[in-house]
Amino acid sequence: MKIKSYSNAEVDSCRKAGKITATILDELNNIIKEGITTSEIDEFCLTRIQELGGTPAPLFYRGFPKSTCTSLNHVICHGIPNYNRNLQKGDILNVDVTTIIDGWHGDSSRMYKVGEVSVKANNLCKVTHDCLIESIDEIKVGEPINRIGKKIEDIATSNNFSVVRDFCGHGVGLKFHENPSILHYYDSEYDNIRFIDGMIFTIEPMINAGKYQSKILSDGWTAVTKDKTLSAQYEHTIYINGDNVEILTESQNKAFYN
Numbered sequence: 001m002k003i004k005s006y007s008n009a010e011v012d013s014c015r016k017a018g019k020i021t022a023t024i025l026d027e028l029n030n031i032i033k034e035g036i037t038t039s040e041i042d043e044f045c046l047t048r049i050q051e052l053g054g055t056p057a058p059l060f061y062r063g064f065p066k067s068t069c070t071s072l073n074h075v076i077c078h079g080i081p082n083y084n085r086n087l088q089k090g091d092i093l094n095v096d097v098t099t100i101i102d103g104w105h106g107d108s109s110r111m112y113k114v115g116e117v118s119v120k121a122n123n124l125c126k127v128t129h130d131c132l133i134e135s136i137d138e139i140k141v142g143e144p145i146n147r148i149g150k151k152i153e154d155i156a157t158s159n160n161f162s163v164v165r166d167f168c169g170h171g172v173g174l175k176f177h178e179n180p181s182i183l184h185y186y187d188s189e190y191d192n193i194r195f196i197d198g199m200i201f202t203i204e205p206m207i208n209a210g211k212y213q214s215k216i217l218s219d220g221w222t223a224v225t226k227d228k229t230l231s232a233q234y235e236h237t238i239y240i241n242g243d244n245v246e247i248l249t250e251s252q253n254k255a256f257y258n
Contacts, residue, residue, distance in 0.1 A: 001179050003171065005198030011239055011248075014173060014200060017106030018237050018248030020052045020099040025110055026251055028095055032112045035086050038070035041095060042081035049099050057098035057105055057176050064221060069096035069109070076164055076206050076214050076223040076231040089115035092125060094233045098176065105172050107202050108249035109235040120209055121230055127159045128207040128232040131184075135205070136238065139245045141197050146190035149183040152205045164206035164231070166214045167223065172237055173200045197240055200248070204235030 006014075024045055031044055046067040049056050056067035064080075071079035071094040072087075079094075087093065096109035111125045131152040138147035148169075156163050169182030180193055184205040210229030217224060225231050239246040 001193060003179050003193075003196055003199055004173060005196055006173060006200060006239075007198065008241055011104075011200065011241075013102040014104040014106060014237070014239070015248055017054060017099045017101040017104050018108070018250075019106070019252070020049065020054050020101065021097045021106040021108045022249045022251050023052065024048045024097055024099075025095065025108060026253055028112060032087065032093065032095075032114065034089055034114055037083045037086055038072065038079070038081040038093070039066075039083045041070055042066050042068045045095070045097055049097070052099075054099040054101050057100050057107070058096075061176060070094070071096070071222075071231070071233070073230055074225045074228050076208070076225060077167055077233060078221045078223050080219060080221055087114045090117050090121070092117055092121050092230065092232060096233075096235065103174050105174075105176055105237070106249055107172055107176075107235065107237050109204065109233055111232050111234060123159070124161060124207065124209050124230055124232045127155060127161055128205055129234050131155045131205040131207060132203055132234040132236060135203055136236070136245060136247070139195055139238065139240060141195050141240060141242075143195055144191050145180060145182060145193050145195055146186055146188075148203060149190070150186040153185040156205070156207050162208045162210065162212035164208060164212050164214055167206055169202040169204045169235075171199065171201045195240060197242055200237065200239050202235055202237050204233060206231060206233045
C-alpha cells in the first residue's frame with residue numbers, strides 16, 4: 001500500500017484549510033439551538049467557508065448535494081441537511097466540515113448538544129471524544145496504525161458502547177480520501193501498516209450506544225444505526241511532522257468538546 005508523505009512546507013495550505021474548518025465548527029456553537037434546521041446550518045457553513053477563502057469539499061462530491069454532513073441522533077454519518085426537521089431539545093448533532101484551500105483538505109467534525117440531553121447521550125459524546133483524543137496519543141512513526149483502532153475499541157467497549165465498522169478514517173491531503181484506511185477497531189491485517197513521517201490522515205471514530213451494525217437509507221448517503229440507537233462522532237485531521245503529531249483542525253479556543 002502506497003502512503004503519501006508530505007513535507008512541512010507543502011502542508012501550509014492544509015493547515016490553512018484545517019484552521020478554517022475549526023473556526024467554523026467553533027462558530028456553530030453560537031447558532032446551533034432549538035428551532036434551527038440542518039439546512040440553515042449548512043448554509044451558514046457554506047457562507048463562512050467562502051468568506052474565509054475556501055471551497056466546501058463535500059458539495060457535489062460523488063453526487064452529494066450539500067456543503068456539509070449533518071448527522072442527527074441515530075444517524076451515524078453522511079446525513080444530508082434539510083429543512084424538514086427543526087432541532088429539538090435533547091438532540092445530539094454531528095456536523096462534518098471539510099474546507100479546500102489551494103487543493104488541500106481540512107476535514108473535521110464534532111458533536112453539538114441541543115439544550116439538556118439525556119445522561120446516555122451526554123456519556124456517549126464524552127466517550128467518543130475520549131476515543132479520538134486518546135487514540136491520537138498512540139501515533140508514532142514506525143508503529144502499527146492499528147494502535148488507533150485498538151485504543152478506540154478498548155475505550156468504547158469498556159463503556160458498553162460499540163464501534164461502527166462500515167466507515168473509517170482515511171488519508172487526506174490533495175485528495176479528499178487517500179490511503180491508508182484508519183480503522184477504529186483492531187484488525188490484525190493492519191499489523192504491518194505503519195505510521196510514516198509526513199503522512200496526513202483523519203481519525204473519526206463513530207461510536208454507537210447500541211450495536212455497531214449500520215444501514216444506508218434510500219437517499220444513498222445517510223447511514224443510520226440498524227437498531228435505531230444513538231450514535232456520535234468526533235474527527236480531526238492529523239499530520240505527522242517528525243516526532244510532532246500536529247492536529248491541523250484543532251480548535252483555537254479549545255471549544256472542540258462541549
